[in-house]
Each structure stands twice: as structure tokens, then as C-alpha cells.
Amino acid sequence: MKTLVEKIWDNHVVKMLDEKEAVIYIDRHYIHEVTSPQAFDMLKEKGLQVFRPKKTTATVDHNIPTLKQELPIEEKESLKQVEQLRQNCKDFGIELQDLGSKHQGIVHVIGPEMGLTIPGSTIVCGDSHTSTHGAFGTIAFGIGTSEVATVFASQCVIQSKPLTMKIEINGEIGKYVTPKDVVLQVIAKIGTAGATGYFIEFSGNVIQEMSMEGRMTVCNMSIEMGARGGLIAPDEITFSYLEQTDYWKNRVADFQLQKENWKLLKSDQNAEFDRFVTIDATEIQQLMTYGTNPGTGIPIGSLIPNQDGGIDYMQFKQNESMVGIPVDYVFLGSCTNGRIEDLRQFASIVKGKQKAENVTAWIVPGSKQVEEQCRIEGIDIILKNAGFELRQPGCSACLAMNPDKVPTGKLCVSTSNRNFEGRQGKGSRTILASPITAAMCAVAGEIVSYKEFELL
Amino acid sequence: MEKFERLISNYTLLETENIDTDQIIPAVHLKSIERINFGKYLFSNWRNEGKLDEIEWPRNGTTNKVLVAGSNFGCGSSREHAVWALSDYGFKVILSTQIADIFSLNALNNGVLPIKISEELYRHLIKLNNTNCQIEIDLETQEVILDSVGKKEKFKISEFKRECLLNGFDTIDYLVSIYSDIENYEQAR
Numbered sequence: 001m002k003t004l005v006e007k008i009w010d011n012h013v014v015k016m017l018d019e020k021e022a023v024i025y026i027d028r029h030y031i032h033e034v035t036s037p038q039a040f041d042m043l044k045e046k047g048l049q050v051f052r053p054k055k056t057t058a059t060v061d062h063n064i065p066t067l068k069q070e071l072p073i074e075e076k077e078s079l080k081q082v083e084q085l086r087q088n089c090k091d092f093g094i095e096l097q098d099l100g101s102k103h104q105g106i107v108h109v110i111g112p113e114m115g116l117t118i119p120g121s122t123i124v125c126g127d128s129h130t131s132t133h134g135a136f137g138t139i140a141f142g143i144g145t146s147e148v149a150t151v152f153a154s155q156c157v158i159q160s161k162p163l164t165m166k167i168e169i170n171g172e173i174g175k176y177v178t179p180k181d182v183v184l185q186v187i188a189k190i191g192t193a194g195a196t197g198y199f200i201e202f203s204g205n206v207i208q209e210m211s212m213e214g215r216m217t218v219c220n221m222s223i224e225m226g227a228r229g230g231l232i233a234p235d236e237i238t239f240s241y242l243e244q245t246d247y248w249k250n251r252v253a254d255f256q257l258q259k260e261n262w263k264l265l266k267s268d269q270n271a272e273f274d275r276f277v278t279i280d281a282t283e284i285q286q287l288m289t290y291g292t293n294p295g296t297g298i299p300i301g302s303l304i305p306n307q308d309g310g311i312d313y314m315q316f317k318q319n320e321s322m323v324g325i326p327v328d329y330v331f332l333g334s335c336t337n338g339r340i341e342d343l344r345q346f347a348s349i350v351k352g353k354q355k356a357e358n359v360t361a362w363i364v365p366g367s368k369q370v371e372e373q374c375r376i377e378g379i380d381i382i383l384k385n386a387g388f389e390l391r392q393p394g395c396s397a398c399l400a401m402n403p404d405k406v407p408t409g410k411l412c413v414s415t416s417n418r419n420f421e422g423r424q425g426k427g428s429r430t431i432l433a434s435p436i437t438a439a440m441c442a443v444a445g446e447i448v449s450y451k452e453f454e455l456l
Numbered sequence: 457m458e459k460f461e462r463l464i465s466n467y468t469l470l471e472t473e474n475i476d477t478d479q480i481i482p483a484v485h486l487k488s489i490e491r492i493n494f495g496k497y498l499f500s501n502w503r504n505e506g507k508l509d510e511i512e513w514p515r516n517g518t519t520n521k522v523l524v525a526g527s528n529f530g531c532g533s534s535r536e537h538a539v540w541a542l543s544d545y546g547f548k549v550i551l552s553t554q555i556a557d558i559f560s561l562n563a564l565n566n567g568v569l570p571i572k573i574s575e576e577l578y579r580h581l582i583k584l585n586n587t588n589c590q591i592e593i594d595l596e597t598q599e600v601i602l603d604s605v606g607k608k609e610k611f612k613i614s615e616f617k618r619e620c621l622l623n624g625f626d627t628i629d630y631l632v633s634i635y636s637d638i639e640n641y642e643q644a645r
Contacts, residue, residue, distance in 0.1 A: 018615050023637070024644075035536070041489075051638075076533035126534060128558060129537075130534065144535070144562035146627070153628045154628070155638065193556070227527065247465050399483045399533075401484065418533075
């Protein structure tokens, strides 16, 4: 009796080093401009080539501007990193989705879109949100630059077998409750280090009914519980998503064949997990974080509990509600919530309304494909009419390595994944929320839940 | 990689929990394409805001090789720059009751030891702070030793990484040496 994680893990063991540690084969390696240059250097220092260049895919996302991408990058250091990646990809024969190419975008948005993230595979990237790809039933996890170099050199990493945790979420989901609210609730329950050492399998009717976009949002934030990764067993929703990707559209026969194998990817009925957690979906409300770690989610309008989650930094007071606090910035985007469904949800709320004057909003699609789809569906027009501007793809204000920085002291309602001190710019204050909540706050100009929003 | 066998040093205490890698090194400092000189950016926001004592946290690095920190140290982003900054600043050992997984591996890959200690030892180190107490780390026996107060605690790290550190071996060299195993695996699929 095995869990899905164990099955995929065992299937990728090249060699056991001892009871726990093994050389693990990596099927897909994604890289970007920030954590790869030093890894290429490590390879060069040893006079090595990339062992399997076709299994690595590169893009630029972390430090690029989200306006005027057709012009040269103004920030010298950012330009240097991007140019270094271009040169390295050329020298080592790696496919690069560069600025201007059809599939450029956030690494965790484009991999699935291109059809490269496939069930049952192992995936790594020098980025902690690699857990996103677990939504397709993969073992996907973030690695540091030294390990990026080991993947270049050998297509393998050395890792210890993770503990397994099952998180089952059952029940009826309430009004305006999105996958982001679901995962914020899970983090609030497990804690920011509660899953350290574990690989999570998400299950239950709430997960089964979610779109792939929603599942990616959930798996994306596994790392915010300290987890090694999080996955969801693939099903018909997974297969129909993949079937429509560029890669699989042109490989119909192969797809049907693969699909039969993918259908077998599930935990055995009586498989034992090291930990089992259940979440009652009926209790999940529209959430928002009040502190400086992602485990501080509370229902909007409830009182900030008496605990130290960074409320001094956030300039909030315990036993007070956040409703009515003016909002300075709204950020819609990131590998957590920069997909087409997120843009659709945001647009559905702001349609026919106007952005509040006191709010600066950054609406950043996760990829070129998402941007293109927004234009096809007229989302760009809806946004424009409501006073918003659709920008160009990148990580943007999620980590503020590019010019999209929230100024010191300003409050930002953000659909990204981390509300750490200074994450969105030095001194910035971040509230994590769903695209729907972000849209409501952008229109209201202050913190609101749907209850206040509907009265506007 | 440099060998690591045994180390005796004073320690620096940072009692904060959930110290994420954005605090260890803010993202604006990740734009270098090299691996050197990150020490000056270690906790740069906190240091600039005067949140860290200037005597305890000298501008140009520390002679204390051990950092004792609150639970869940190194959570968040996978940026190895966090380890490069700690190491360049002078720290070779991190002691905490919980250390994030990706950070731990990054540390081990750079000859920095991430050691998970008991709550009891952590409390003890808080009490002993500023008493000039020295900590001994023995990687051979996997022990943290506080000689002056007669305290010892066993710790565990990956056996493979321990061998690498004791002998100065490198993961890439090992993986290159087993290319035939990797190719056999590929062919057998």
C-alpha cells in the first residue's frame, strides 16, 4: 500500500544512498534569470556540459519590468542577469522563452501552459514555488542554486524521502470563497512550519471540484506551511487541461496512451500517511492576512486575535477589525494568482465599476498566454473601463525585484503568496487575499468583504 | 568544498521566530551574478532600521561562527544567497529548533551546518547569552557541546552530506562519478 508521493518517488530513484536518502532523477527542470547564473558558473568551473539540456526550460520573469517590455531593460543589473541567461542558454543548448516570445511568463505559469508539467513526473526549479506543479500529480519542489548546478550536471538531485501528509477538504464552499481562501485557511490551521519535512497530498471534494488554476493556487502555497511540496492526484480535469496545451495538441495518439498511465496515479486505498488533517470547507470564509507570515489569515471583518504575528509592523491593533482601513495598492498577479481564471474573477467584480482614486493597482498577467487570452475575452477592455491597466507578464510586485515596488509604509492588498516584512518593497505592508477580495478592495478603496462591497 | 570537522566559537543570538530568507537577504540584493560579497547585505533591512545591535552585528562581519535563532529559521524563498550572506558574514553553524528544508540543503551545500536543537537547549542558550559561553560543534560524533556548563546534545544531519563535509567532497563530483548508473536508469524506463 503506497501513497502517490511514494509511488512517484520510488519510480525516480536512480540509487539509494542509505535508508532515506537517494539519487533522484528529475524529469523537468525550469530555470530563470535570478537563481541560475551562479549554477552555470559552478558547471563551467568543473568544465562540464549540461547533461540533458532538452529537459531544462528557461524563461525570464523575476526582475523584468511589466511595462514597455519591447524596449531594452533600463535597470542595469536586471539587464545583466537577463543577458547572462540568454548567453548561458545559447552556450549550453537550453530552450529560452525570452521577452517577446509566445510563452514567456512566470516560470510556474508557463510550464503547465506549455504542457511540460505532466502527471507522475519529478520537477525542480530554483524557486520555492515550484510546488505549484504538484497540481498535476507531480513531485515538484524548489531547490537552491547548488542543486540547480547538480541538475545541470547530472539531471539528478540527492534528497531524503519526505514524510507524507494528507489534507482532506470536504464540504460546500461559501459565496466568494476561492482556492486562495481555501489554502490560506489550511496554512492558518497547519502553521508556517507545520509541514516541514512533509510532502502533502490534497484531496476531498473541494479539491476535486477545483479547476487546474485553482489547484495550482493551492499547491503553490504548500511551501508556506514549510512543506517539501504538495500534490493532487490527476483526474479528468487534469487531462482535459493538458489536452489543450500546445505540446499535447500535436501529439494526440501519444496523449491517449499516456493518459491511461496517468489514470493509475493515485494513493492506494489503504495507504498510510504520516499525518492526516481534515478541513471543513463550510467554515472557510473570505480570508485576509493581518500579519507578516502567511499563517495569519482570518475572515475579513473578524477581530485581529491576540497574538504576535507582526501586527506592530503592519500598524494594526489586536481586537480590531481591518474593515474600513484605507488601501494604497492592489496587486493582482504572481505564480499564485496570475492565471486566466484569476483575471476573470477580478474582472467579474470590477466590471461596470470604477477603481477608487486612492488606489494604485498593478494587474499583471502570469504569462504571455494569459495576457493574450485576456485580450481575446475582452478582459483588458473591462479593466480599462474600470480604470485599470493590464500590464505585461512577470513576477512583478510579488517580490519587487523589478520597478513594481510598494513604497515604505504603504498598504497593499496582494494576491501573491508572502506578506513578509518588506517583501513588496522596503517597509511595504502586505495583506494576502484572493483576486475577488483584491478587486473589491480596489473598487472600495479600503478593506472590505463581499458584505460591505454589496452595499456600495 | 571546505572540510568541516569540529568548531568552537561564541554565538550570536537572534530570538525571533520565522526568520524568512527575505529578512536574511532582501530580494533587491539578488541581482549579482556572482557568489561573493553578500555578507554586507545580511539582514540589511533590520540593520539599516537599527533593529540589530551594532556591537553584536558589526558592519564588516562577525567572529562568532554560530548563529542561534528562533524556530522556523530560513523559511520562504529558496534563494541560496541567504546562505552565501550568512557564510560571508562569518556564520558557519545555524542552531534553531526548526529549520526550513530548502534552506537546510542550501546550507549543507555551502559547508554551513544547519542543526536542529531541542527547545530545552534553545532556552538554555538564551539564558547563557552574553556570558561568553562557547559552543562546540563536533560533526564526527554529531554533538553540540556546552563544555562550561557540562551540557551535550546529539544532532542528526544527512549521512551523505556529513561524509561530504567531513571529507570536503562535492555533490556534483559524486553524481558525475555515477553517470553510468544514471544512464542505466534512463534506459530502463
